[in-house]
Amino acid sequence: MEDLNHTNYSLSGSREEALAVEEVANPLPRAVLRMNSHVLLDGHWRFAHDEADTGLRDDWARGHAYEHTAHWPGSVESHLAQARGEHGDAAWHDQVVVWYEREFNLPELAGPEARSMLQLTFGACGYETRVWLNGQPLKTIEGEEVHYGEYTSFTYELDEANLHLVNRLTVRIADTMDADLPRGKQESHVYKRGGIWYQTYTGAVRSVWLEAVERNRLRSRVGVVSVVEDQLVRFNFTLRLHDAGAYTIRLQVFDPLTADRTAPLTSSDFPLTLAAGQWQQRLVLEVPGAELWSPEAPNRYRLVAQLIDADGYVAQIETLFGLRKIESRGRYVYLNNQPTYLDGILYQPGQATLAEMQRHMHGMKALGCNLVRVHIAGIDPRIYNLADELGLLLWVEVPSPHSSTPRSRENHRAELLRLVTLSETHPSIVIWSLYNEDWGAQDIATNAATRQYIIETYHFMQIAYPQFLVVDNDGWHHISHTGRLKSDLLTAHLYTPDLGRWRELLDRLVGGEMEGTAAFPLVVGDPFFYRRQVPLIVSEWGGFGFSDYGGPQDAEARTSSIRAFKQELRQRPIAGDVYTQATNIEDERNGLLDPHTGVLSVPANLLASRQLKHLD
Numbered sequence: 001m002e003d004l005n006h007t008n009y010s011l012s013g014s015r016e017e018a019l020a021v022e023e024v025a026n027p028l029p030r031a032v033l034r035m036n037s038h039v040l041l042d043g044h045w046r047f048a049h050d051e052a053d054t055g056l057r058d059d060w061a062r063g064h065a066y067e068h069t070a071h072w073p074g075s076v077e078s079h080l081a082q083a084r085g086e087h088g089d090a091a092w093h094d095q096v097v098v099w100y101e102r103e104f105n106l107p108e109l110a111g112p113e114a115r116s117m118l119q120l121t122f123g124a125c126g127y128e129t130r131v132w133l134n135g136q137p138l139k140t141i142e143g144e145e146v147h148y149g150e151y152t153s154f155t156y157e158l159d160e161a162n163l164h165l166v167n168r169l170t171v172r173i174a175d176t177m178d179a180d181l182p183r184g185k186q187e188s189h190v191y192k193r194g195g196i197w198y199q200t201y202t203g204a205v206r207s208v209w210l211e212a213v214e215r216n217r218l219r220s221r222v223g224v225v226s227v228v229e230d231q232l233v234r235f236n237f238t239l240r241l242h243d244a245g246a247y248t249i250r251l252q253v254f255d256p257l258t259a260d261r262t263a264p265l266t267s268s269d270f271p272l273t274l275a276a277g278q279w280q281q282r283l284v285l286e287v288p289g290a291e292l293w294s295p296e297a298p299n300r301y302r303l304v305a306q307l308i309d310a311d312g313y314v315a316q317i318e319t320l321f322g323l324r325k326i327e328s329r330g331r332y333v334y335l336n337n338q339p340t341y342l343d344g345i346l347y348q349p350g351q352a353t354l355a356e357m358q359r360h361m362h363g364m365k366a367l368g369c370n371l372v373r374v375h376i377a378g379i380d381p382r383i384y385n386l387a388d389e390l391g392l393l394l395w396v397e398v399p400s401p402h403s404s405t406p407r408s409r410e411n412h413r414a415e416l417l418r419l420v421t422l423s424e425t426h427p428s429i430v431i432w433s434l435y436n437e438d439w440g441a442q443d444i445a446t447n448a449a450t451r452q453y454i455i456e457t458y459h460f461m462q463i464a465y466p467q468f469l470v471v472d473n474d475g476w477h478h479i480s481h482t483g484r485l486k487s488d489l490l491t492a493h494l495y496t497p498d499l500g501r502w503r504e505l506l507d508r509l510v511g512g513e514m515e516g517t518a519a520f521p522l523v524v525g526d527p528f529f530y531r532r533q534v535p536l537i538v539s540e541w542g543g544f545g546f547s548d549y550g551g552p553q554d555a556e557a558r559t560s561s562i563r564a565f566k567q568e569l570r571q572r573p574i575a576g577d578v579y580t581q582a583t584n585i586e587d588e589r590n591g592l593l594d595p596h597t598g599v600l601s602v603p604a605n606l607l608a609s610r611q612l613k614h615l616d
Contacts, residue, residue, distance in 0.1 A: 029123040029206055029380045030153065031425040032220040033318045038211035039107060041169070045072050045204075047079055050097040050172075060099055061132035061170045072100065073123070075351070076173065076203030092200070095176040100204060106165050107210060115313060118158040119213045123206030124378065125173060126150030127181055132170040136162050141219075141240065141278065148411075149182075150175070150202055151378025151399060152418040175202045180408040182415040182440075184376040184399035185348070191402055191439075195548060198586050201351050206380065214315035215242040218249075218307050219278075223424035225467045226323040228336055232286055233323060236424065239279045239307065246273050250306040251285050256320060265290075265301070292336045293322025293427040295370040298391035300427070322388065322427030328469055328488040331532045333575050335393075335430075342576025343607050344371035344395065345592075346540060350585045352595065354380050359598030361386050364582055366600060367592060368608025373539065373578045376400050376436055378419065387428035395431035395578075396423070397474070401440035408440055409453045416457070420465060432461065435473040437493065438520075444477045445524040451479050458486045474539055476518040480528035489575075490530070492518045493540040495549045502565055509536060510572045535575035541565065543580040546590040558592075559602045570609055579607055 028038065046066035048055075055064070070079040076098055081090035107118070120138075122129065129147045131138045138156045139145055147154045177183075177200075179190040186200045187193040216239075223236030235251065248271050252264040270283050291299040300320045307315045325336055332339035345364050349357050361383060364372050372387065373395040387394050398416045401408035416434070423429055434457055435441045444450050454472050461470045472479050472486050475493035479486040494505045494517070508517040512530035515521045542565065543549035544558045562579065569577050583591035593600050 028121075028209060029382055030220050030422070031319050031381055031385060032222060034211065034213070034220065035316055035318075036212050037107070038209050039104075041102065041104060041208045041210060042072055043102075044069050045100040045102045046070075047083065048099045049080060049083060050099055053095075053097045053174075055097065055099055055172060060172075061137070062135045064099065064101070066099070066101060070100065070204075072204045072208065073206050074204055075201050076175070077200060079203065093177070095174065096202075097172065097174045098203065100171045100173070101168065103166055103168050104210065106163055106167060107212070115214055115216075116212050117160070117215055118163065119211050120156040120158055120169075120208070121153055121211070122147075122155075122208045123153050123380075124151055125154075125171070125204055125206065125208070126175065127202060128174040129154075130172040131156060133158060133162055134164060134168050135170070149415055149418050150205065151182075151415065152422050153206075171204070173203050175200070179402035180405055180411055182399040182401050182411055184378075188402040195587055198350060214307075214313075216240070216247070216307060216309060217315040218305055218317050220317065221422055221425075222303070222305070222317070222319050222321075223421075223465075224321045224427070225424075225465075226325065228292055228323055228325045230286075231288055231290055231323070232284055233321070235283050235285065235303070235305070237281045237283065237305065239274065239281060241274055241276050241279070243309075244275045246271065246310045248272070248308040249281070249283060250308060251283060252304040252306075253285065253287055254302045254304065256300060256302045261304075264304075287323065290323050293324040293388075293391075294336055295391040295393060298322065298389060298427075300388060319425055320385075320388065321425060324427045324430075326430040326467070326469055328535055331535055331573050331575060333469070333489075333535050340370075341570075341609050342371045342393065342537065342578075343369050343609050344373055344393075344539075344576060344578035345369045345607060346375050346578050346581040347372050348375045348581060348583070348585050348588075349377060349379055350595075352583075354382060356596060356598070357383050358386055360582060360593065360595075361390060361392060363593035363598035363600060365390050365392060366604050367602075368605035368610070371395060371576065371578070372582075373397075373431075375581075376433075376439075381422065384423060384426040384428060388426050392428055393431075394426070394429045395433065396429055397433040397436060400435055404441050404443045404447065404450050406449075409450075412440060413453075413457065420461075420468075424465060424467070429468065431469045431471065431489070432465075433471040433474045434458065434461075437475040438473060438477055441473060441477075444473060444479070445521075451481075451525055454479055455481055455486050471539075476520040476522050478523050478528075480523050480525040483526055483528060485523070485528060485534055488534070489537050489539075490522065490534045491537045491539040492522060494518060494538055495541065495543055495580075497544065497549065497561070499561075499564055499568070503568055506538075506568055506572050506574070509538070510574065532573065536573070537575055538569060538577040540578055540580050541569075543588075543590045546580075546588050549580075549590070555601045559606060562602070562606055566607065566609075 047068045047070035048066045068083040077090040127150045177188045179188045191197045219238040225234040252267045300322045327334040371393040376397045469488040583595040
């Protein structure tokens, strides 16, 4: 028997100890902490490339002779290259199927065995994942025999009857270049690698772990919606119950800098009678005197949520949250009811490690940004935690499919729901983009069905997730329906290295010219007449150093151009801007910080409006 690694997050003793707890790295890629035991299954796995896709037919899950090993987490591409030798070709051009397998010893459960069970979680894996335990197929908690998606976590409960002292875990991963799948900027059958399109990076890309969990528990996902005027916080919980009965959810909110866990700022009990299964529950708590979260003061509070059964047994989770409000009103974006200019930068992490992404976040903060636009990519949730801590606003996006079909829209919606469900804890996330530059919605200007899907998704997000602003299709071709813009922001991508042309484009934009500004008309659908009733955001500009956009190559000239272009932005009624981009990635050589170290190649605070002479 092997013990699981145990991480203790409890507070005790002194203020110094409490501060130390705040600095403990989150060991798992999620926002919620559990007071339980876990063990990572990262490391060396057996590996096979199922080139002819015969593994299911030949029942490899029952037994197979693996010729290679691979390190999990890692990409299919790197594992194929390693398996094919030092000079092996890692590319795949249509589809890829690979298998992974390893053993693990049955760990000892922490807590009463009658109330506990083992849970297996994949931090992210895909695009298509099947899992077997000792040759028996597993289903996710949601009942999926096959899990689709490659950007979010998914979980299996392990049946005690199928567990042995030594257990064999088998995983089959399949992916294709099908343009109907959410691919972001990875190549597909439609967009080939080169220029702004990147090589594929798929497979076992995030950690996998075992942990002991209670049979009846709150799952590791907490939604937070705050209303700053009344100091009420709405918490959205997911409950997983195996035993029907009477339960109480106890919520306690603490100042994270206070060691005394016996004196919460506020506390309340909520009795429920529930059947077995999975349930969604919203609970509302008042946090009197709470300080709001903002880039200047990223105040957070610690939520302790307990599910207590009729016998008094407690299953507990914790998370940090912040109170904040984001709103699009007239020509401004309001944060906590204050007009806030968005000094943004485009961020494409690519294949960066967690440590590199952490350095990038610090580097973008040093550039003077209060906003980071994470460009159509799924990232390790610990980066969201870091943005919460640093006070960086995040604009996140659904990785786009590359074709516009009923199937691509179905996949797009499923990916959106997976992403938003697991990210709604974070005060830093303030904006969601549904699409970018028509990718996956190429017929948006001509197909009413495409526009209707986006309109319905926009309305759904407004109702289900009011804590976010939503952009329908970033860059151009925003949708107007009955003269109402179906986007909280009117955004434009404007690229030119010429300062005179830049002034002309900005004047066209603020003058409400919907055509002749960006590469395509800014609005499609019904007629739309701009009268400063929605904030204008130049959500991509610059790109200086990238050959497709022209502009200066050396850091000094780039710095001078950025200052001049930024000055023009701030002299006009524009609500924010996003410079392209943070780091070099593949063919794009326009970064402002080193992709490995995070060191700036331009002066600090270059993108901060406070460094300019003319402000609103």
